[in-house]
Amino acid sequence: MARYDALLIVSFGGPEKPEDVMPFLENVVRGRGVPRERLLEVEAHYQGLGGVSPINQQCRDLIEALRPEVDLPIYWGNRNWQPFLRDTMREMAADGVTRAAAFITAAYSSYSSCRQYLDDIARARAEVPGAPEIVRLRHYYDHPGFIAAMTDHTREALARLPEEHRDGARLVFTAHSIPTSMAASAGPSGGAYEAQLRTAAGLVAGDRPWDLVWQSRSGPPQVPWLEPDVCDHLTALHAAGTRAAVLVPIGFVSDHMEVVYDLDTEAAGVARDLGMHLTRAATAGTHPRFVSMVGELLDEPEPEPCPALCCPAPRPRP
Ligand SMILES: CC1=C(CCC(=O)O)c2cc3nc(cc4[nH]c(cc5[nH]c(cc1n2)c(C)c5CCC(=O)O)c(CCC(=O)O)c4C)C(CCC(=O)O)=C3C
Numbered sequence: 001m002a003r004y005d006a007l008l009i010v011s012f013g014g015p016e017k018p019e020d021v022m023p024f025l026e027n028v029v030r031g032r033g034v035p036r037e038r039l040l041e042v043e044a045h046y047q048g049l050g051g052v053s054p055i056n057q058q059c060r061d062l063i064e065a066l067r068p069e070v071d072l073p074i075y076w077g078n079r080n081w082q083p084f085l086r087d088t089m090r091e092m093a094a095d096g097v098t099r100a101a102a103f104i105t106a107a108y109s110s111y112s113s114c115r116q117y118l119d120d121i122a123r124a125r126a127e128v129p130g131a132p133e134i135v136r137l138r139h140y141y142d143h144p145g146f147i148a149a150m151t152d153h154t155r156e157a158l159a160r161l162p163e164e165h166r167d168g169a170r171l172v173f174t175a176h177s178i179p180t181s182m183a184a185s186a187g188p189s190g191g192a193y194e195a196q197l198r199t200a201a202g203l204v205a206g207d208r209p210w211d212l213v214w215q216s217r218s219g220p221p222q223v224p225w226l227e228p229d230v231c232d233h234l235t236a237l238h239a240a241g242t243r244a245a246v247l248v249p250i251g252f253v254s255d256h257m258e259v260v261y262d263l264d265t266e267a268a269g270v271a272r273d274l275g276m277h278l279t280r281a282a283t284a285g286t287h288p289r290f291v292s293m294v295g296e297l298l299d300e301p302e303p304e305p306c307p308a309l310c311c312p313a314p315r316p317r318p
């Protein structure tokens with residue numbers, strides 16, 4: 001008997017029309033103490049793209065790329081916007097799915113990138129009578145398929161720099177900043193978010209010099225988050241004589257809003273003002289090796305669930 005009778009793609013979710021932007025943002029930040037001004041700023045980023053986050057279409061594209069690879073029905077549910085996990089769970093139960101493998105579109109350990117997804121899956125299951133059992137596929141940040149996709153895309157981005165700048169270009173890996181307290185408690189023994197990012201970046205960089213920096217800081221200003229910010233880092237590199245860099249968003253798996261706004265608009269603007277040559281590597285997206293990786297994960301022995309105590313939730317804030 002097959003171990004799984006379906007594949008469930010679990011993602012962040014994003015709005016696809018202007019009037020959905022604020023309700024989506026309110027879902028994301030509920031209980032997190034994100035200042036109103038920050039929310040309005042981020043709302044403007046979404047409205048600037050016509051109220052459409054790129055992430056849902058990127059999930060649809062991944063699902064289409066997976067169909068020839070995966071011999072299972074594929075379902076898709078989000079944490080923060082339609083299609084919501086709860087509704088997908090209901091659909092799976094109605095279709096008679098009993099045991100699905102879950103692929104989460106976040107590769108690293110931390111509350112925000114792992115535990116929060118697991119909690120939301122558990123909540124959705126609890127709300128749906130007859131919900132299938134969900135087996136979460138393992139973390140894949142160091143899987144050869146993910147690394148091959150990012151290495152390929154990094155090579156392409158280097159090739160987009162003027163030829164005379166390629167050899168001296170710095171690889172600047174980026175990931176979503178998180179509160180330092182969340183970083184300290186990430187994974188079974190702490191520090192896993194940053195450690196896993198450094199492992200993945202090192203595998204992609206090979207012999208080239210590289211840095212890991214942070215982007216998309218949110219939250220209340222008095223709470224410390226991981227630093228330096230990518231824009232400050234580009235400024236510092238330039239001051240130290242670096243004239244070209246490639247941004248590699250190793251912390252994400254698709255070119256969603258945090259990538260197209262925070263890197264392609266904001267960081268690219270900083271580089272332009274500095275007179276620095278900057279290109280940005282594509283995320284894994286639907287790269288063939290990333291897609292085949294999902295098939296390989298389904299064939300692996302069943303993963304152990306995350307230990308119950310790792311990546312604890314931060315205390316809710318007003
Ligand atoms: C670690 C991490 C990932 C990577 C792992 C993963 O992929 O899950 C990630 C991804 C994403 N974050 C996203 C969007 C947002 N994140 C926010 C806020 C926050 N992110 C956090 C962390 C992360 N976020 C945290 C600690 C907060 C503070 C509030 C809280 O403690 O929860 C906010 C609120 C406004 C603001 O930015 O202040 C928005 C809108 C989108 C969707 C993009 C699209 O629509 O295309 C994606 C994929």
Ligand SMILES: [Fe+2]
Pocket residue numbers: 176
């Ligand atoms: Fe986020």
